[in-house]
Amino acid sequence: MSAPAPLIPRPEGLYCPSGDFYIDPQRPVPRALITHAHGDHARAGHGAVMATRQTLDLMAIRYGEDFTASRQPAQGETQIGDARVSFHPAGHILGSAQIAVHTQGVRVTVSGDYARVANPSCAPFEPVPCDIFVTEATFGLPVFRHPDPATEIDKLLDSVARFPERAHLVGAYALGKAQRVIMLLRERGWTGPIYLHGAMLALCEYHIQQGVALGDLRPATTDQMRKADFAGQIILAPPSAFEATWAQRFPDPVICFASGWMAVRARARQRGVELPLVISDHVDWPDLTRTITELDPAQTWVTHGREDAVIRWCELQGRVAIPLHLAGFEDEAE
Ligand SMILES: [Zn+2]
Numbered sequence: 001m002s003a004p005a006p007l008i009p010r011p012e013g014l015y016c017p018s019g020d021f022y023i024d025p026q027r028p029v030p031r032a033l034i035t036h037a038h039g040d041h042a043r044a045g046h047g048a049v050m051a052t053r054q055t056l057d058l059m060a061i062r063y064g065e066d067f068t069a070s071r072q073p074a075q076g077e078t079q080i081g082d083a084r085v086s087f088h089p090a091g092h093i094l095g096s097a098q099i100a101v102h103t104q105g106v107r108v109t110v111s112g113d114y115a116r117v118a119n120p121s122c123a124p125f126e127p128v129p130c131d132i133f134v135t136e137a138t139f140g141l142p143v144f145r146h147p148d149p150a151t152e153i154d155k156l157l158d159s160v161a162r163f164p165e166r167a168h169l170v171g172a173y174a175l176g177k178a179q180r181v182i183m184l185l186r187e188r189g190w191t192g193p194i195y196l197h198g199a200m201l202a203l204c205e206y207h208i209q210q211g212v213a214l215g216d217l218r219p220a221t222t223d224q225m226r227k228a229d230f231a232g233q234i235i236l237a238p239p240s241a242f243e244a245t246w247a248q249r250f251p252d253p254v255i256c257f258a259s260g261w262m263a264v265r266a267r268a269r270q271r272g273v274e275l276p277l278v279i280s281d282h283v284d285w286p287d288l289t290r291t292i293t294e295l296d297p298a299q300t301w302v303t304h305g306r307e308d309a310v311i312r313w314c315e316l317q318g319r320v321a322i323p324l325h326l327a328g329f330e331d332e333a334e
């Protein structure tokens with residue numbers, strides 16, 4: 001009789017029978033290991049959660065302190081049942097981790113969401129040797145080649161200089177993308193204030209506490225600012241805020257949106273985005289395929305996104321690849 005697979009896709013999520021836990025489950029389970037705090041990976045309501053200290057903190061900020069019955073910060077290697085687990089940086093957002101599971105003599109690395117491009121708001125991706133590499137495929141098509149984020153930020157700064165009478169309203173995910181855009185603005189020389197939608201304040205505050213230098217941040221409220229005062233200023237908000245009357249407090253705003261999906265022109269047009277900024281926290285096609293080549297696992301398992309193209313690429317390379325068909329992930333959507 002052959003041993004059961006080290007990890008099994010189930011409707012709740014990816015399940016480890018020898019440790020009796022799930023990784024990034026979509027439904028409440030007794031024991032969850034969570035790669036990072038984005039809503040589609042980190043759900044509230046599990047019995048016990050193991051994650052990095054920062055992911056646990058971020059979940060508490062988003063869901064409240066009672067988001068789980070018990071929490072355990074990941075530290076070194078931990079034995080869970082007959083599995084040994086450890087967490088390693090994924091380079092995606094603050095606290096993001098890959099989860100390495102060692103069981104039945106097989107090493108599996110579940111990368112969660114990951115990126116290989118330098119991101120000063122979190123620790124860089126750490127290659128973890130493994131027999132099975134589990135990868136996402138959000139931008140898993142050869143057409144996706146993310147540009148240098150510095151050149152994207154320079155487009156924003158050029159526009160601010162060109163239209164000093166207008167405000168620049170930048171749509172960005174409140175967790176991860178917003179702080180990344182702020183760090184990039186600082187790197188490209190924007191030392192002035194950056195105004196924030198209320199939904200971003202607590203998350204930015206936590207990044208500052210964790211040593212991520214975000215500079216002069218101010219709430220984008222109208223208490224002390226008149227409409228005209230926002231001329232020439234940069235304001236960050238979750239994209240959903242644009243449809244509300246909230247956006248009307250700014251003078252003739254230039255609508256910008258920072259997302260990997262902005263590489264797709266139709267998406268930008270559809271959303272009424274005047275200045276698309278192609279800035280992603282996920283691997284693009286060259287980084288995804290390079291990572292598989294570097295790790296050289298015996299098997300590659302593909303989770304959410306463009307599975308077909310990645311599977312096909314692996315096959316052409318003579319690699320074993322398996323689609324997991326896990327549902328529920330919505331990367332860089334909203
Ligand atoms: Zn994510």
Ligand SMILES: [Zn+2]
Pocket residue numbers: 040041112113136304329330331
């Ligand atoms: Zn994801």
